[in-house]
Amino acid sequence: MEFTRKNKQLLSRKATNDGHGENSPYFDGWKAYDSDPYHRSQNPNGVIQMGLAENQLCFDLIKKWILENPDASICTAEGVDKFKDIAIYQDYHGLKEFIEALAKFMGRVGGNTVTFDPNRIVMSGGATGANETVMFCLADPGDAFLVPSPYYPAFARDLRWRTGLEIVPVDCKSSNNFRITRAALEEAYEKAQRSNINVKGVIIANPSNPLGTILDRETMRSIVSFINEQNIHLVFDEIYAATVFSSPRFISIAEIIQDMDCNRDLIHIVYSLSKDMGFPGFRVGIVYSFNDVVVNCARKMSSFGLVSSQTQYLLASMLSDEDFVGNFLRESSKRLAKRHHVFTKGLEQVGISCLKSNAGLFFWMDMRPLLKEQTVKGEMELWRVIIDEVKLNVSPGSSFQCLEPGWFRVCFANMDGETVEVALDRIRKFVLQGKEEDHAVPETSKRWQKKNLRLSFSSSRLYDESIMSPPMISPHSPIPHSPLVPAMT
Numbered sequence: 021m022e023f024t025r026k027n028k029q030l031l032s033r034k035a036t037n038d039g040h041g042e043n044s045p046y047f048d049g050w051k052a053y054d055s056d057p058y059h060r061s062q063n064p065n066g067v068i069q070m071g072l073a074e075n076q077l078c079f080d081l082i083k084k085w086i087l088e089n090p091d092a093s094i095c096t097a098e099g100v101d102k103f104k105d106i107a108i109y110q111d112y113h114g115l116k117e118f119i120e121a122l123a124k125f126m127g128r129v130g131g132n133t134v135t136f137d138p139n140r141i142v143m144s145g146g147a148t149g150a151n152e153t154v155m156f157c158l159a160d161p162g163d164a165f166l167v168p169s170p171y172y173p174a175f176a177r178d179l180r181w182r183t184g185l186e187i188v189p190v191d192c193k194s195s196n197n198f199r200i201t202r203a204a205l206e207e208a209y210e211k212a213q214r215s216n217i218n219v220k221g222v223i224i225a226n227p228s229n230p231l232g233t234i235l236d237r238e239t240m241r242s243i244v245s246f247i248n249e250q251n252i253h254l255v256f257d258e259i260y261a262a263t264v265f266s267s268p269r270f271i272s273i274a275e276i277i278q279d280m281d282c283n284r285d286l287i288h289i290v291y292s293l294s295k296d297m298g299f300p301g302f303r304v305g306i307v308y309s310f311n312d313v314v315v316n317c318a319r320k321m322s323s324f325g326l327v328s329s330q331t332q333y334l335l336a337s338m339l340s341d342e343d344f345v346g347n348f349l350r351e352s353s354k355r356l357a358k359r360h361h362v363f364t365k366g367l368e369q370v371g372i373s374c375l376k377s378n379a380g381l382f383f384w385m386d387m388r389p390l391l392k393e394q395t396v397k398g399e400m401e402l403w404r405v406i407i408d409e410v411k412l413n414v415s416p417g418s419s420f421q422c423l424e425p426g427w428f429r430v431c432f433a434n435m436d437g438e439t440v441e442v443a444l445d446r447i448r449k450f451v452l453q454g455k456e457e458d459h460a461v462p463e464t465s466k467r468w469q470k471k472n473l474r475l476s477f478s479s480s481r482l483y484d485e486s487i488m489s490p491p492m493i494s495p496h497s498p499i500p501h502s503p504l505v506p507a508m509t
């Protein structure tokens with residue numbers, strides 16, 4: 021901080037402000053994991069990483085395809101003749117084969133109900149870069165976007181930090197399974213207007229991170245009507261489109277507007293291969309806009325975050341293999357469904373319920389009955405116990421700007437089956453111990469009580485004022501030895 025003070029005039033405000041959010045207390049979970057990571061044999065009592073929305077369930081299929089297609093890589097004997105052509109400067113529209121294959125892939129993920137135009141695809145560095153690019157195209161510093169809460173914590177960074185935009189949360193509640201209602205949108209919009217905030221649009225992740233739910237057709241139509249009437253933009257972040265693992269199926273916003281009378285210039289999609297294919301390291305993100313001016317502007321901006329041509333080359337080949345893609349998507353949702361089932365059923369057995377969901381790489385766990393007090397403070401206390409004692413890095417609802425304390429996001433696709441069992445076992449023991457202690461005599465030695473964190477199973481709900489304006493933070497830690505990717509999920 022001393023350095024920051026001394027350099028106040030030397031460096032920019034961006035360099036010295038905390039807009040990135042990495043000093044947030046939510047990073048403590050990541051730090052705990054980083055300093056004591058679980059390993060089956062070498063560190064069996066370590067912290068299990070359940071805060072990382074990574075899809076690691078199908079790498080066997082990817083490996084097999086790569087071995088069977090050595091010419092898809094330019095670093096193999098079979099592909100090296102292409103090396104020079106691919107390594108030199110490329111057109112920022114992207115390799116033709118790549119954007120065509122990606123457009124087809126998006127169509128397939130959307131159930132082949134829409135055809136995506138490759139000319140509308142603009143490349144970016146992951147959905148992170150794509151979300152920021154689209155904000156740069158749609159709004160000016162000081163303008164705001166409405167974001168239904170709970171929402172992806174890094175929106176606070178991606179939408180705001182470098183652009184100077186603001187986020188206005190649209191409060192969604194558990195009483196109707198966190199549905200995005202027209203009334204909630206209107207309330208947030210009007211509140212912003214009363215505060216002289218210029219709302220430029222609404223951005224929604226569908227499927228939702230952290231809820232793992234998808235939007236139904238009626239809700240989507242009502243959101244489109246709302247933005248159309250207000251003449252503001254609508255950005256759909258569809259990064260989890262292919263993680264839907266049971267019915268109802270995923271519906272892209274592109275499908276909804278096909279038969280709606282709305283201004284298409286207001287509609288934009290963000291997509292990425294980080295979740296659906298499990299390639300966050302490849303940084304393949306795109307903006308797909310129905311607005312020609314946005315496409316053109318975003319494309320000029322894409323020079324700051326192009327996808328490496330080597331990556332494009334490999335993926336052009338992989339995504340064009342229709343049999344592989346079909347099999348991969350089927351198998352991936354089968355495995356996600358199974359994993360989700362094992363976890364949520366395991367929790368159900370000890371009385372922990374989760375929001376009903378059918379997508380994503382996580383579920384939304386309801387720990388409200390275990391809170392000592394129904395406040396953000398109570399949630400943070402429970403979270404500390406889960407990290408320090410139960411040794412699981414899950415993410416507290418307040419980091420997603422959830423209005424109601426006691427919800428936690430649990431990621432389930434970034435670990436192997438054995439680790440799942442260990443994690444489940446730890447949760448079971450923790451809950452059962454809490455229940456026993458709740459009925460035991462006070463002077464017995466109790467771990468949670470010692471820490472003044474005895475669990476109460478009261479169902480009363482108090483709302484703390486601080487919930488209304490929780491701190492802006494992302495739980496995703498830029499852990500020291502890996503400064504980029506794990507920070508973003």
Ligand SMILES: Cc1ncc(COP(=O)(O)O)c(C=O)c1O
Nearest residue numbers: 146147148172225229292294509
């Ligand atoms: C809703 C949402 N949008 C964007 C991102 C960033 O994705 P990428 O790794 O492609 O930058 C994530 C990552 O977790 C996310 O959950």
